[in-house]
Amino acid sequence: MTNPRPEPSQPYDALLLLGFGGPEKPEDVVPFLENVTRGRGIPRERLAEVGQHYFQFGGRSPINDQNRALIAALEADLAEQGIDLPVYWGNRNWEPYLTDTVRRMTEDGRRRVACIATSAYSSWSSCRQYRENIADALAEVPEAPRIDKIRWFAHHPGFVAANVDTTLAALRDLPDEVRDEARLVFVTHSIPTKMNDESGPTGGEYVEQHLATAAAVAAGVAEATGTEHAHELVYCSRSGSPRTPWLEPDVNDRLEELAAEGVRAVVLVPVGFVSDHMEVVYDLDTEALATASKLGVEARRAGTAGVDPRFVAALRELALERPIEQCPAHCCLPRTSA
Ligand SMILES: CC1=C(CCC(=O)O)c2cc3nc(cc4[nH]c(cc5[nH]c(cc1n2)c(C)c5CCC(=O)O)c(CCC(=O)O)c4C)C(CCC(=O)O)=C3C
Ligand SMILES: [Fe+2]
The missing domain is CATH 3.40.50.1400 (Rossmann fold)
Structure with a gap:
């Protein structure tokens, strides 16, 4: 220095x-994607697909x-x-x-x-x-x-409290007859399993921190409602080469399994994200909610901490x-x- x-x-x-x-306009989309993926070996097909997510929202x-x-x-x-x-x-x-x-x-x-x-x-x-x-x-x-x-x-009480409230609001929005049995499905961004193995000072902390935060939010919800909702952690927005292992299960695959098990209602809690950015509005609101609706599962997406x-x-x-x-x-x- x-x-x-x-x-x-x-x-x-x-x-x-x-x-x-x-990006904030259609012309920004491709240069933005080039900035994000420079030297990262993301397949072209994946980039074209993610570009479409942005174009579908007017390039913004x-x-x-x-x-x-x-x-x-x-x-x-x-x-x-x-x-x-x-x-x-x-x-x-x-x-x-x-x-x-x-x-x-x-x-x-x-x-x-x-x-x-x-x-x-x-x-x-x-x-x-x-x-x-x-x-x-x-x-x-x-x-x-x-x-x-x-x-x-993520474990800060202010972040947890915000997520408890958005989850409670999503639960209230479910039909009365399925509310108490709703599964809390916490969602975060998938990353390569190797990146998780190397995360935090001791390794594996990306997943551990999410599990701890999800448990804290679920406990806050139980305290507020008097109902213990089963909860779990799933992943969205997988990228990279299909040959590289990334964290699973994908939210859509898991919804299929839950439907097969007879689960009738879920709240998707995007606890991995601090605001409703593209992964939330596309991968959850567009894709995962469509999957749930196709499966006949009542699903609501909880808000993010935001402001x-x-x-x-x-x-x-x-x-x-x-x-x-x-x-x-x-x-x-x-x-x-x-
Ligand atoms: C853990 C994580 C977060 C959460 C933490 C944080 O927020 O930082 C996050 C956030 C975000 N990721 C974003 C966008 C993208 N991420 C990509 C690619 C990747 N993300 C990865 C991980 C994460 N990403 C990884 C391992 C890759 C593979 C490439 C690589 O190894 O680096 C690609 C390339 C296309 C694709 O392959 O999806 C795009 C366009 C946006 C903006 C959204 C908007 O516009 O609203 C946000 C907030
Ligand atoms: Fe990303």
Whole structure:
């Protein structure tokens, strides 16, 4: 680095929301997909298929608008707390690109930035890749501020509480006669099994964190309704080569099995996603709900945490606790007695 980085104890002077990014018009779709998949060996047929998901929605991903809404909610939350911190926004794969945002923060004289990435779990895709993108941007911008990314947070009570409420709303929306027997089917993004084996400090944590979060949401639902709903974790949005093993079962395959077992109602809880982006509106709302309807299973899709005030407050807490996560060198030294 070309300049001395501030000490970890220096307070943050800005927040950065780091998103995945998504296309906003049809001409953006192919270049966006090229950005996401560069060097990743995704088959052309899969890309053409995913491109169609975007074109079907007018070439516009919902994700950027959701991040704009999240920034507005974070700003409102900070103002309410009397905290004076600007919130910047950068994306990994589309405008506003992270590197341009880092350049702007540098021009604005920011020296220490807490980064909220819109991804709640450990894994290369959902955590380390964001950190690598930060490192790449810092390497391109001289005199850039220090940027600290918050940790994985799916088990945070604010995220869990938001998901409990969306699940309760989906349950209320089911017909009375099947509500109590509804299965809670938690859904997350599939990843290669090898990526899961390598996730978190000890490995396998992508799945473990999801199971723990799903159990916490199911417990919150049971407490609110007085009914214990059976729950499980399934996957959507498999990509890559068909020869590479990815996490299973796929949500559609599992719905077939559940229907065959006689399950009459399910709530799909997209606990792997923080807002209703393309995987949620296409893979769940379009595809999985059609599968359920074909099978005669009553299905509702629970909402995502989005801008739930408890989730927004959780993100603010995670960002502001970041500098004191590690004890400084002089912490808890014995004092000389008088
Ligand atoms: C774990 C995970 C999350 C959740 C955590 C997080 O949010 O970060 C996530 C989020 C997202 N993924 C997204 C889009 C895409 N992901 C792709 C491809 C891939 N995703 C993977 C994993 C994940 N992805 C993986 C292992 C691949 C294979 C390629 C590779 O090894 O890198 C592809 C290529 C086409 C395809 O093959 O599907 C696209 C277009 C969008 C934007 C949606 C919108 O526009 O609303 C979002 C939020
Ligand atoms: Fe993805």
